[in-house]
Amino acid sequence: MQIQQAHPSETATVAAVLNEAAQWIAAEGRPLWSPADIAPERIQKDTDTGNYFIARTNGEVAGVVRLDLEDPYFWPEIESGTSLYVHKLAVRRAWSGHGVPALLLDFARERARSLGRSFVRLDCVADRAPLRALYERHGFLLHSVVHKGERGFARFELAVAPLAT
Template identity: 85%
Template sequence: MQIEQAKPTEAATVAAVLNEAAQWIAAEGRPLWSAADIAPERIQRDTDAGSYFIARKTGEMDGEVAGVVRLDLEDAHFWPEIESGTSLYVHKLAVRRAWAGHGVPALLLDFARERARSLGRPFLRLDCVADRAPLRALYERNGFVLHSVIHKGERAFARFELPVARLAD
């Protein structure tokens, strides 16, 4: 699997993966992202900013997109108390259904960990709706520890963090 920063011209590809995941989750009776969260103009803006990364299969099926993730340098909405420059934040991790069960989330999270390390950020942080037990278990299997649960409006969100060893100077 190869993971690279999405090019601005790949915003539609990113949006397609996010929409596929959103539709699957909604069909399961667990809607997650709002239409505004994955609106084409928002995806384009974030892709233009270099925030999205695409996981692609290498080898016989070169270039097939398996998943995407957005990595942000700041997250004042869910982590307002965290000092600027100390963390990398994982958002919008999504896997195409055809790649479910192939370890793509773990690969994307490993990539995010290495990216945080290379940026000199000592923590990788993320959040999810607090009642998503399978998602929380996925994060815990990948080394994340529950930091806290916060409330935003009517919903509770679990905040997870992972200490990232810094590169040797």
């Protein structure tokens, strides 16, 4: 599987994966992203700045992830330049069970390492036990739970070993 930065012209591709995931999660009775979170103009902004990455096998899109250099909303106390933040990790249903989330998280760790960042950090709704278990299986440690409005969010972090010199 190859993971490459999404080009601005691939906004529709990223949006399709995010919308498919959002519909599946909502159909399960666990809505996650608001329409504004995955609106085309928001996705375009993030593809324009190079924050989205697409996982493909033989040209077929398997999943996407957004990687941010800062996250003052969920991690306001973290020193700038120390972490890479994972957001909007989504896998197409056809690729469920093929380890795509693990590959995207591995990619995030290696990207953080290449950027000299000491941590990969992410958050999820605190009551999402399967998602929390996925992150923990991948080596992320629970940092804390914060409340934003009426929802609790579990914040996870993964220490990144520096590049060997």
